[in-house]
Amino acid sequence: MDENTKREIIMENYTHPTNRKRVDNPNYFKINTNNASCIDNLDIYIKFNHNIIEDIAFEGEACAISISATSIMINNLIGKTKDEALTYIHEFYHMTEGEEYNEELLKEGNAYSNIYKQGNRKTCATLPFRGLEKAILEQNK
Amino acid sequence: MNRDDFPLLKQDIIYLDNSATSLKPQTVIDKMNDYYTNYSANAHRGDYDLSFKVDKEYEETRELVKNFINAQHLEEIIFTSGATESLNMIINGFFANYLEANDEVLITTSEHASNILPWFNLVSELGIKVKYIPLDSNYYVTLDNVKKSITPHTKVISIAGITNVIGDIRPIKEITKLAHENNIFVVIDGAQMVPHVPIDVTDNDIDFLAFSGHKMLGPTGIGVLYGKIELLEHLKPQKLGGGMNESFDSPEEVYLKPLPTRLEAGTPNIAGVIGLGEAIKYLNNLGFAKISSQEHALRKYLLDKLLPLKHIDIINIESDSAIIAFNVNNIFSQDVAYYLNKYNICVRAGNHCAKILKSSVGVTNTVRISLYFYNTFEEIDNLVELLSDYDKIVKEMI
């Protein structure tokens, strides 16, 4: 993916994020995810149907990287099983650590493939994924 | 001015986060190196020359601090790890024993977390009440609003001398006068004030003052608690251990040392204390008159250049100190900070530990520029050039 495409994906998802809205439905599981070191703070709402993630939405305040990453996460993980989602999340972490990862699987997620070089933005990109991961693990308990 | 004194400024960096911490002059660094290199013995303990020199330097700093804030007694100067520890000692060591259920403490919504959370803790532990002095339209504390907030239950007013987001200077002398007429104690959080303006605890009749070394050219991990001696006598030590006791034979027979040693248990931050002394010497030599006039000139210059920029919303157009908090239209403050960071400009984004200020100002996060005397007009030119171009910010913020 070239730098321009990455930029466009990030900006498009930042300015028009998917499902940025408050959800007041008891069928949704709500989880807060924030960065201790900065001010990103998002609530993520997830609708599970047994093993399937039927819907995800979010609201809150965060930087362009966090918001766009949340939107991309939503675009790629709605309709997936919990295990598929966890696989995606772990591949995303590998990418943000600068390790080998499954490029094909991450699709638009590749927009952050250089973020491992910017220590201070790594946590922004992983913010929504850490939230979703926690929600899945709590659901699986 | 004085840029050559600060080794960090030799790097290609524009440092505009002085409210978080200041840079350190070479003299402070050298002084601490000298301690570690040439006489790194313990204090108050040894009977040999090296240790004697430690004691001398350590106590000389106490004298420097006393004169710096015009305290009346050396015993009124307690070394702590910073403003946070000082405030916690004041609140948990003194006020936790003095206050009772339903007593009221007045603070403001623009206080730093370290002057809020210890009080909140007493709300749950003792049933005291924390009330807020309303801020005016510039987020200032007026004497009138203090007056209106006082009730027969008010026992303490605990406020910053200068706040870390708005940078307003509070009318301390008038407040302490009013407070004392009503038998109310006054705690001043001096973390942002002491580095920037002269403060006279005697003339202002301040009961307790807290501040940190690292925001005033000194090292991290050192701060000061000032208290009037008759109040400090009643401050219960939160830390017990070596150095602060006279004798202990059994739990019934523990005798503590007099002030100030009683409140400085354990091996102190000796290098920090000595470094703080050197920082105070530096500030004394430079003089607050020069520091203030440079800061004001810089702030005015920056403000005049930012005001015409339509995409920039300045939160504190009025301010007495060298802080400007703003937002760029529709851009998250952290993204602005990341953008400036690409050009080696250090600014702070966030709520600046004043999390409840948002209820007054209506915005949660801001970009904060905080200046000190070593900043320059050219640095501001560079900053403003980068901020003037909205499209460039949007393009380069990710």
Ligand SMILES: Cc1ncc(COP(=O)(O)O)c(C=O)c1O
């Ligand atoms: C107004 C105010 N009070 C207290 C503090 C706490 O100081 P420290 O972290 O050095 O203990 C700060 C530091 O940012 C501050 O700005």
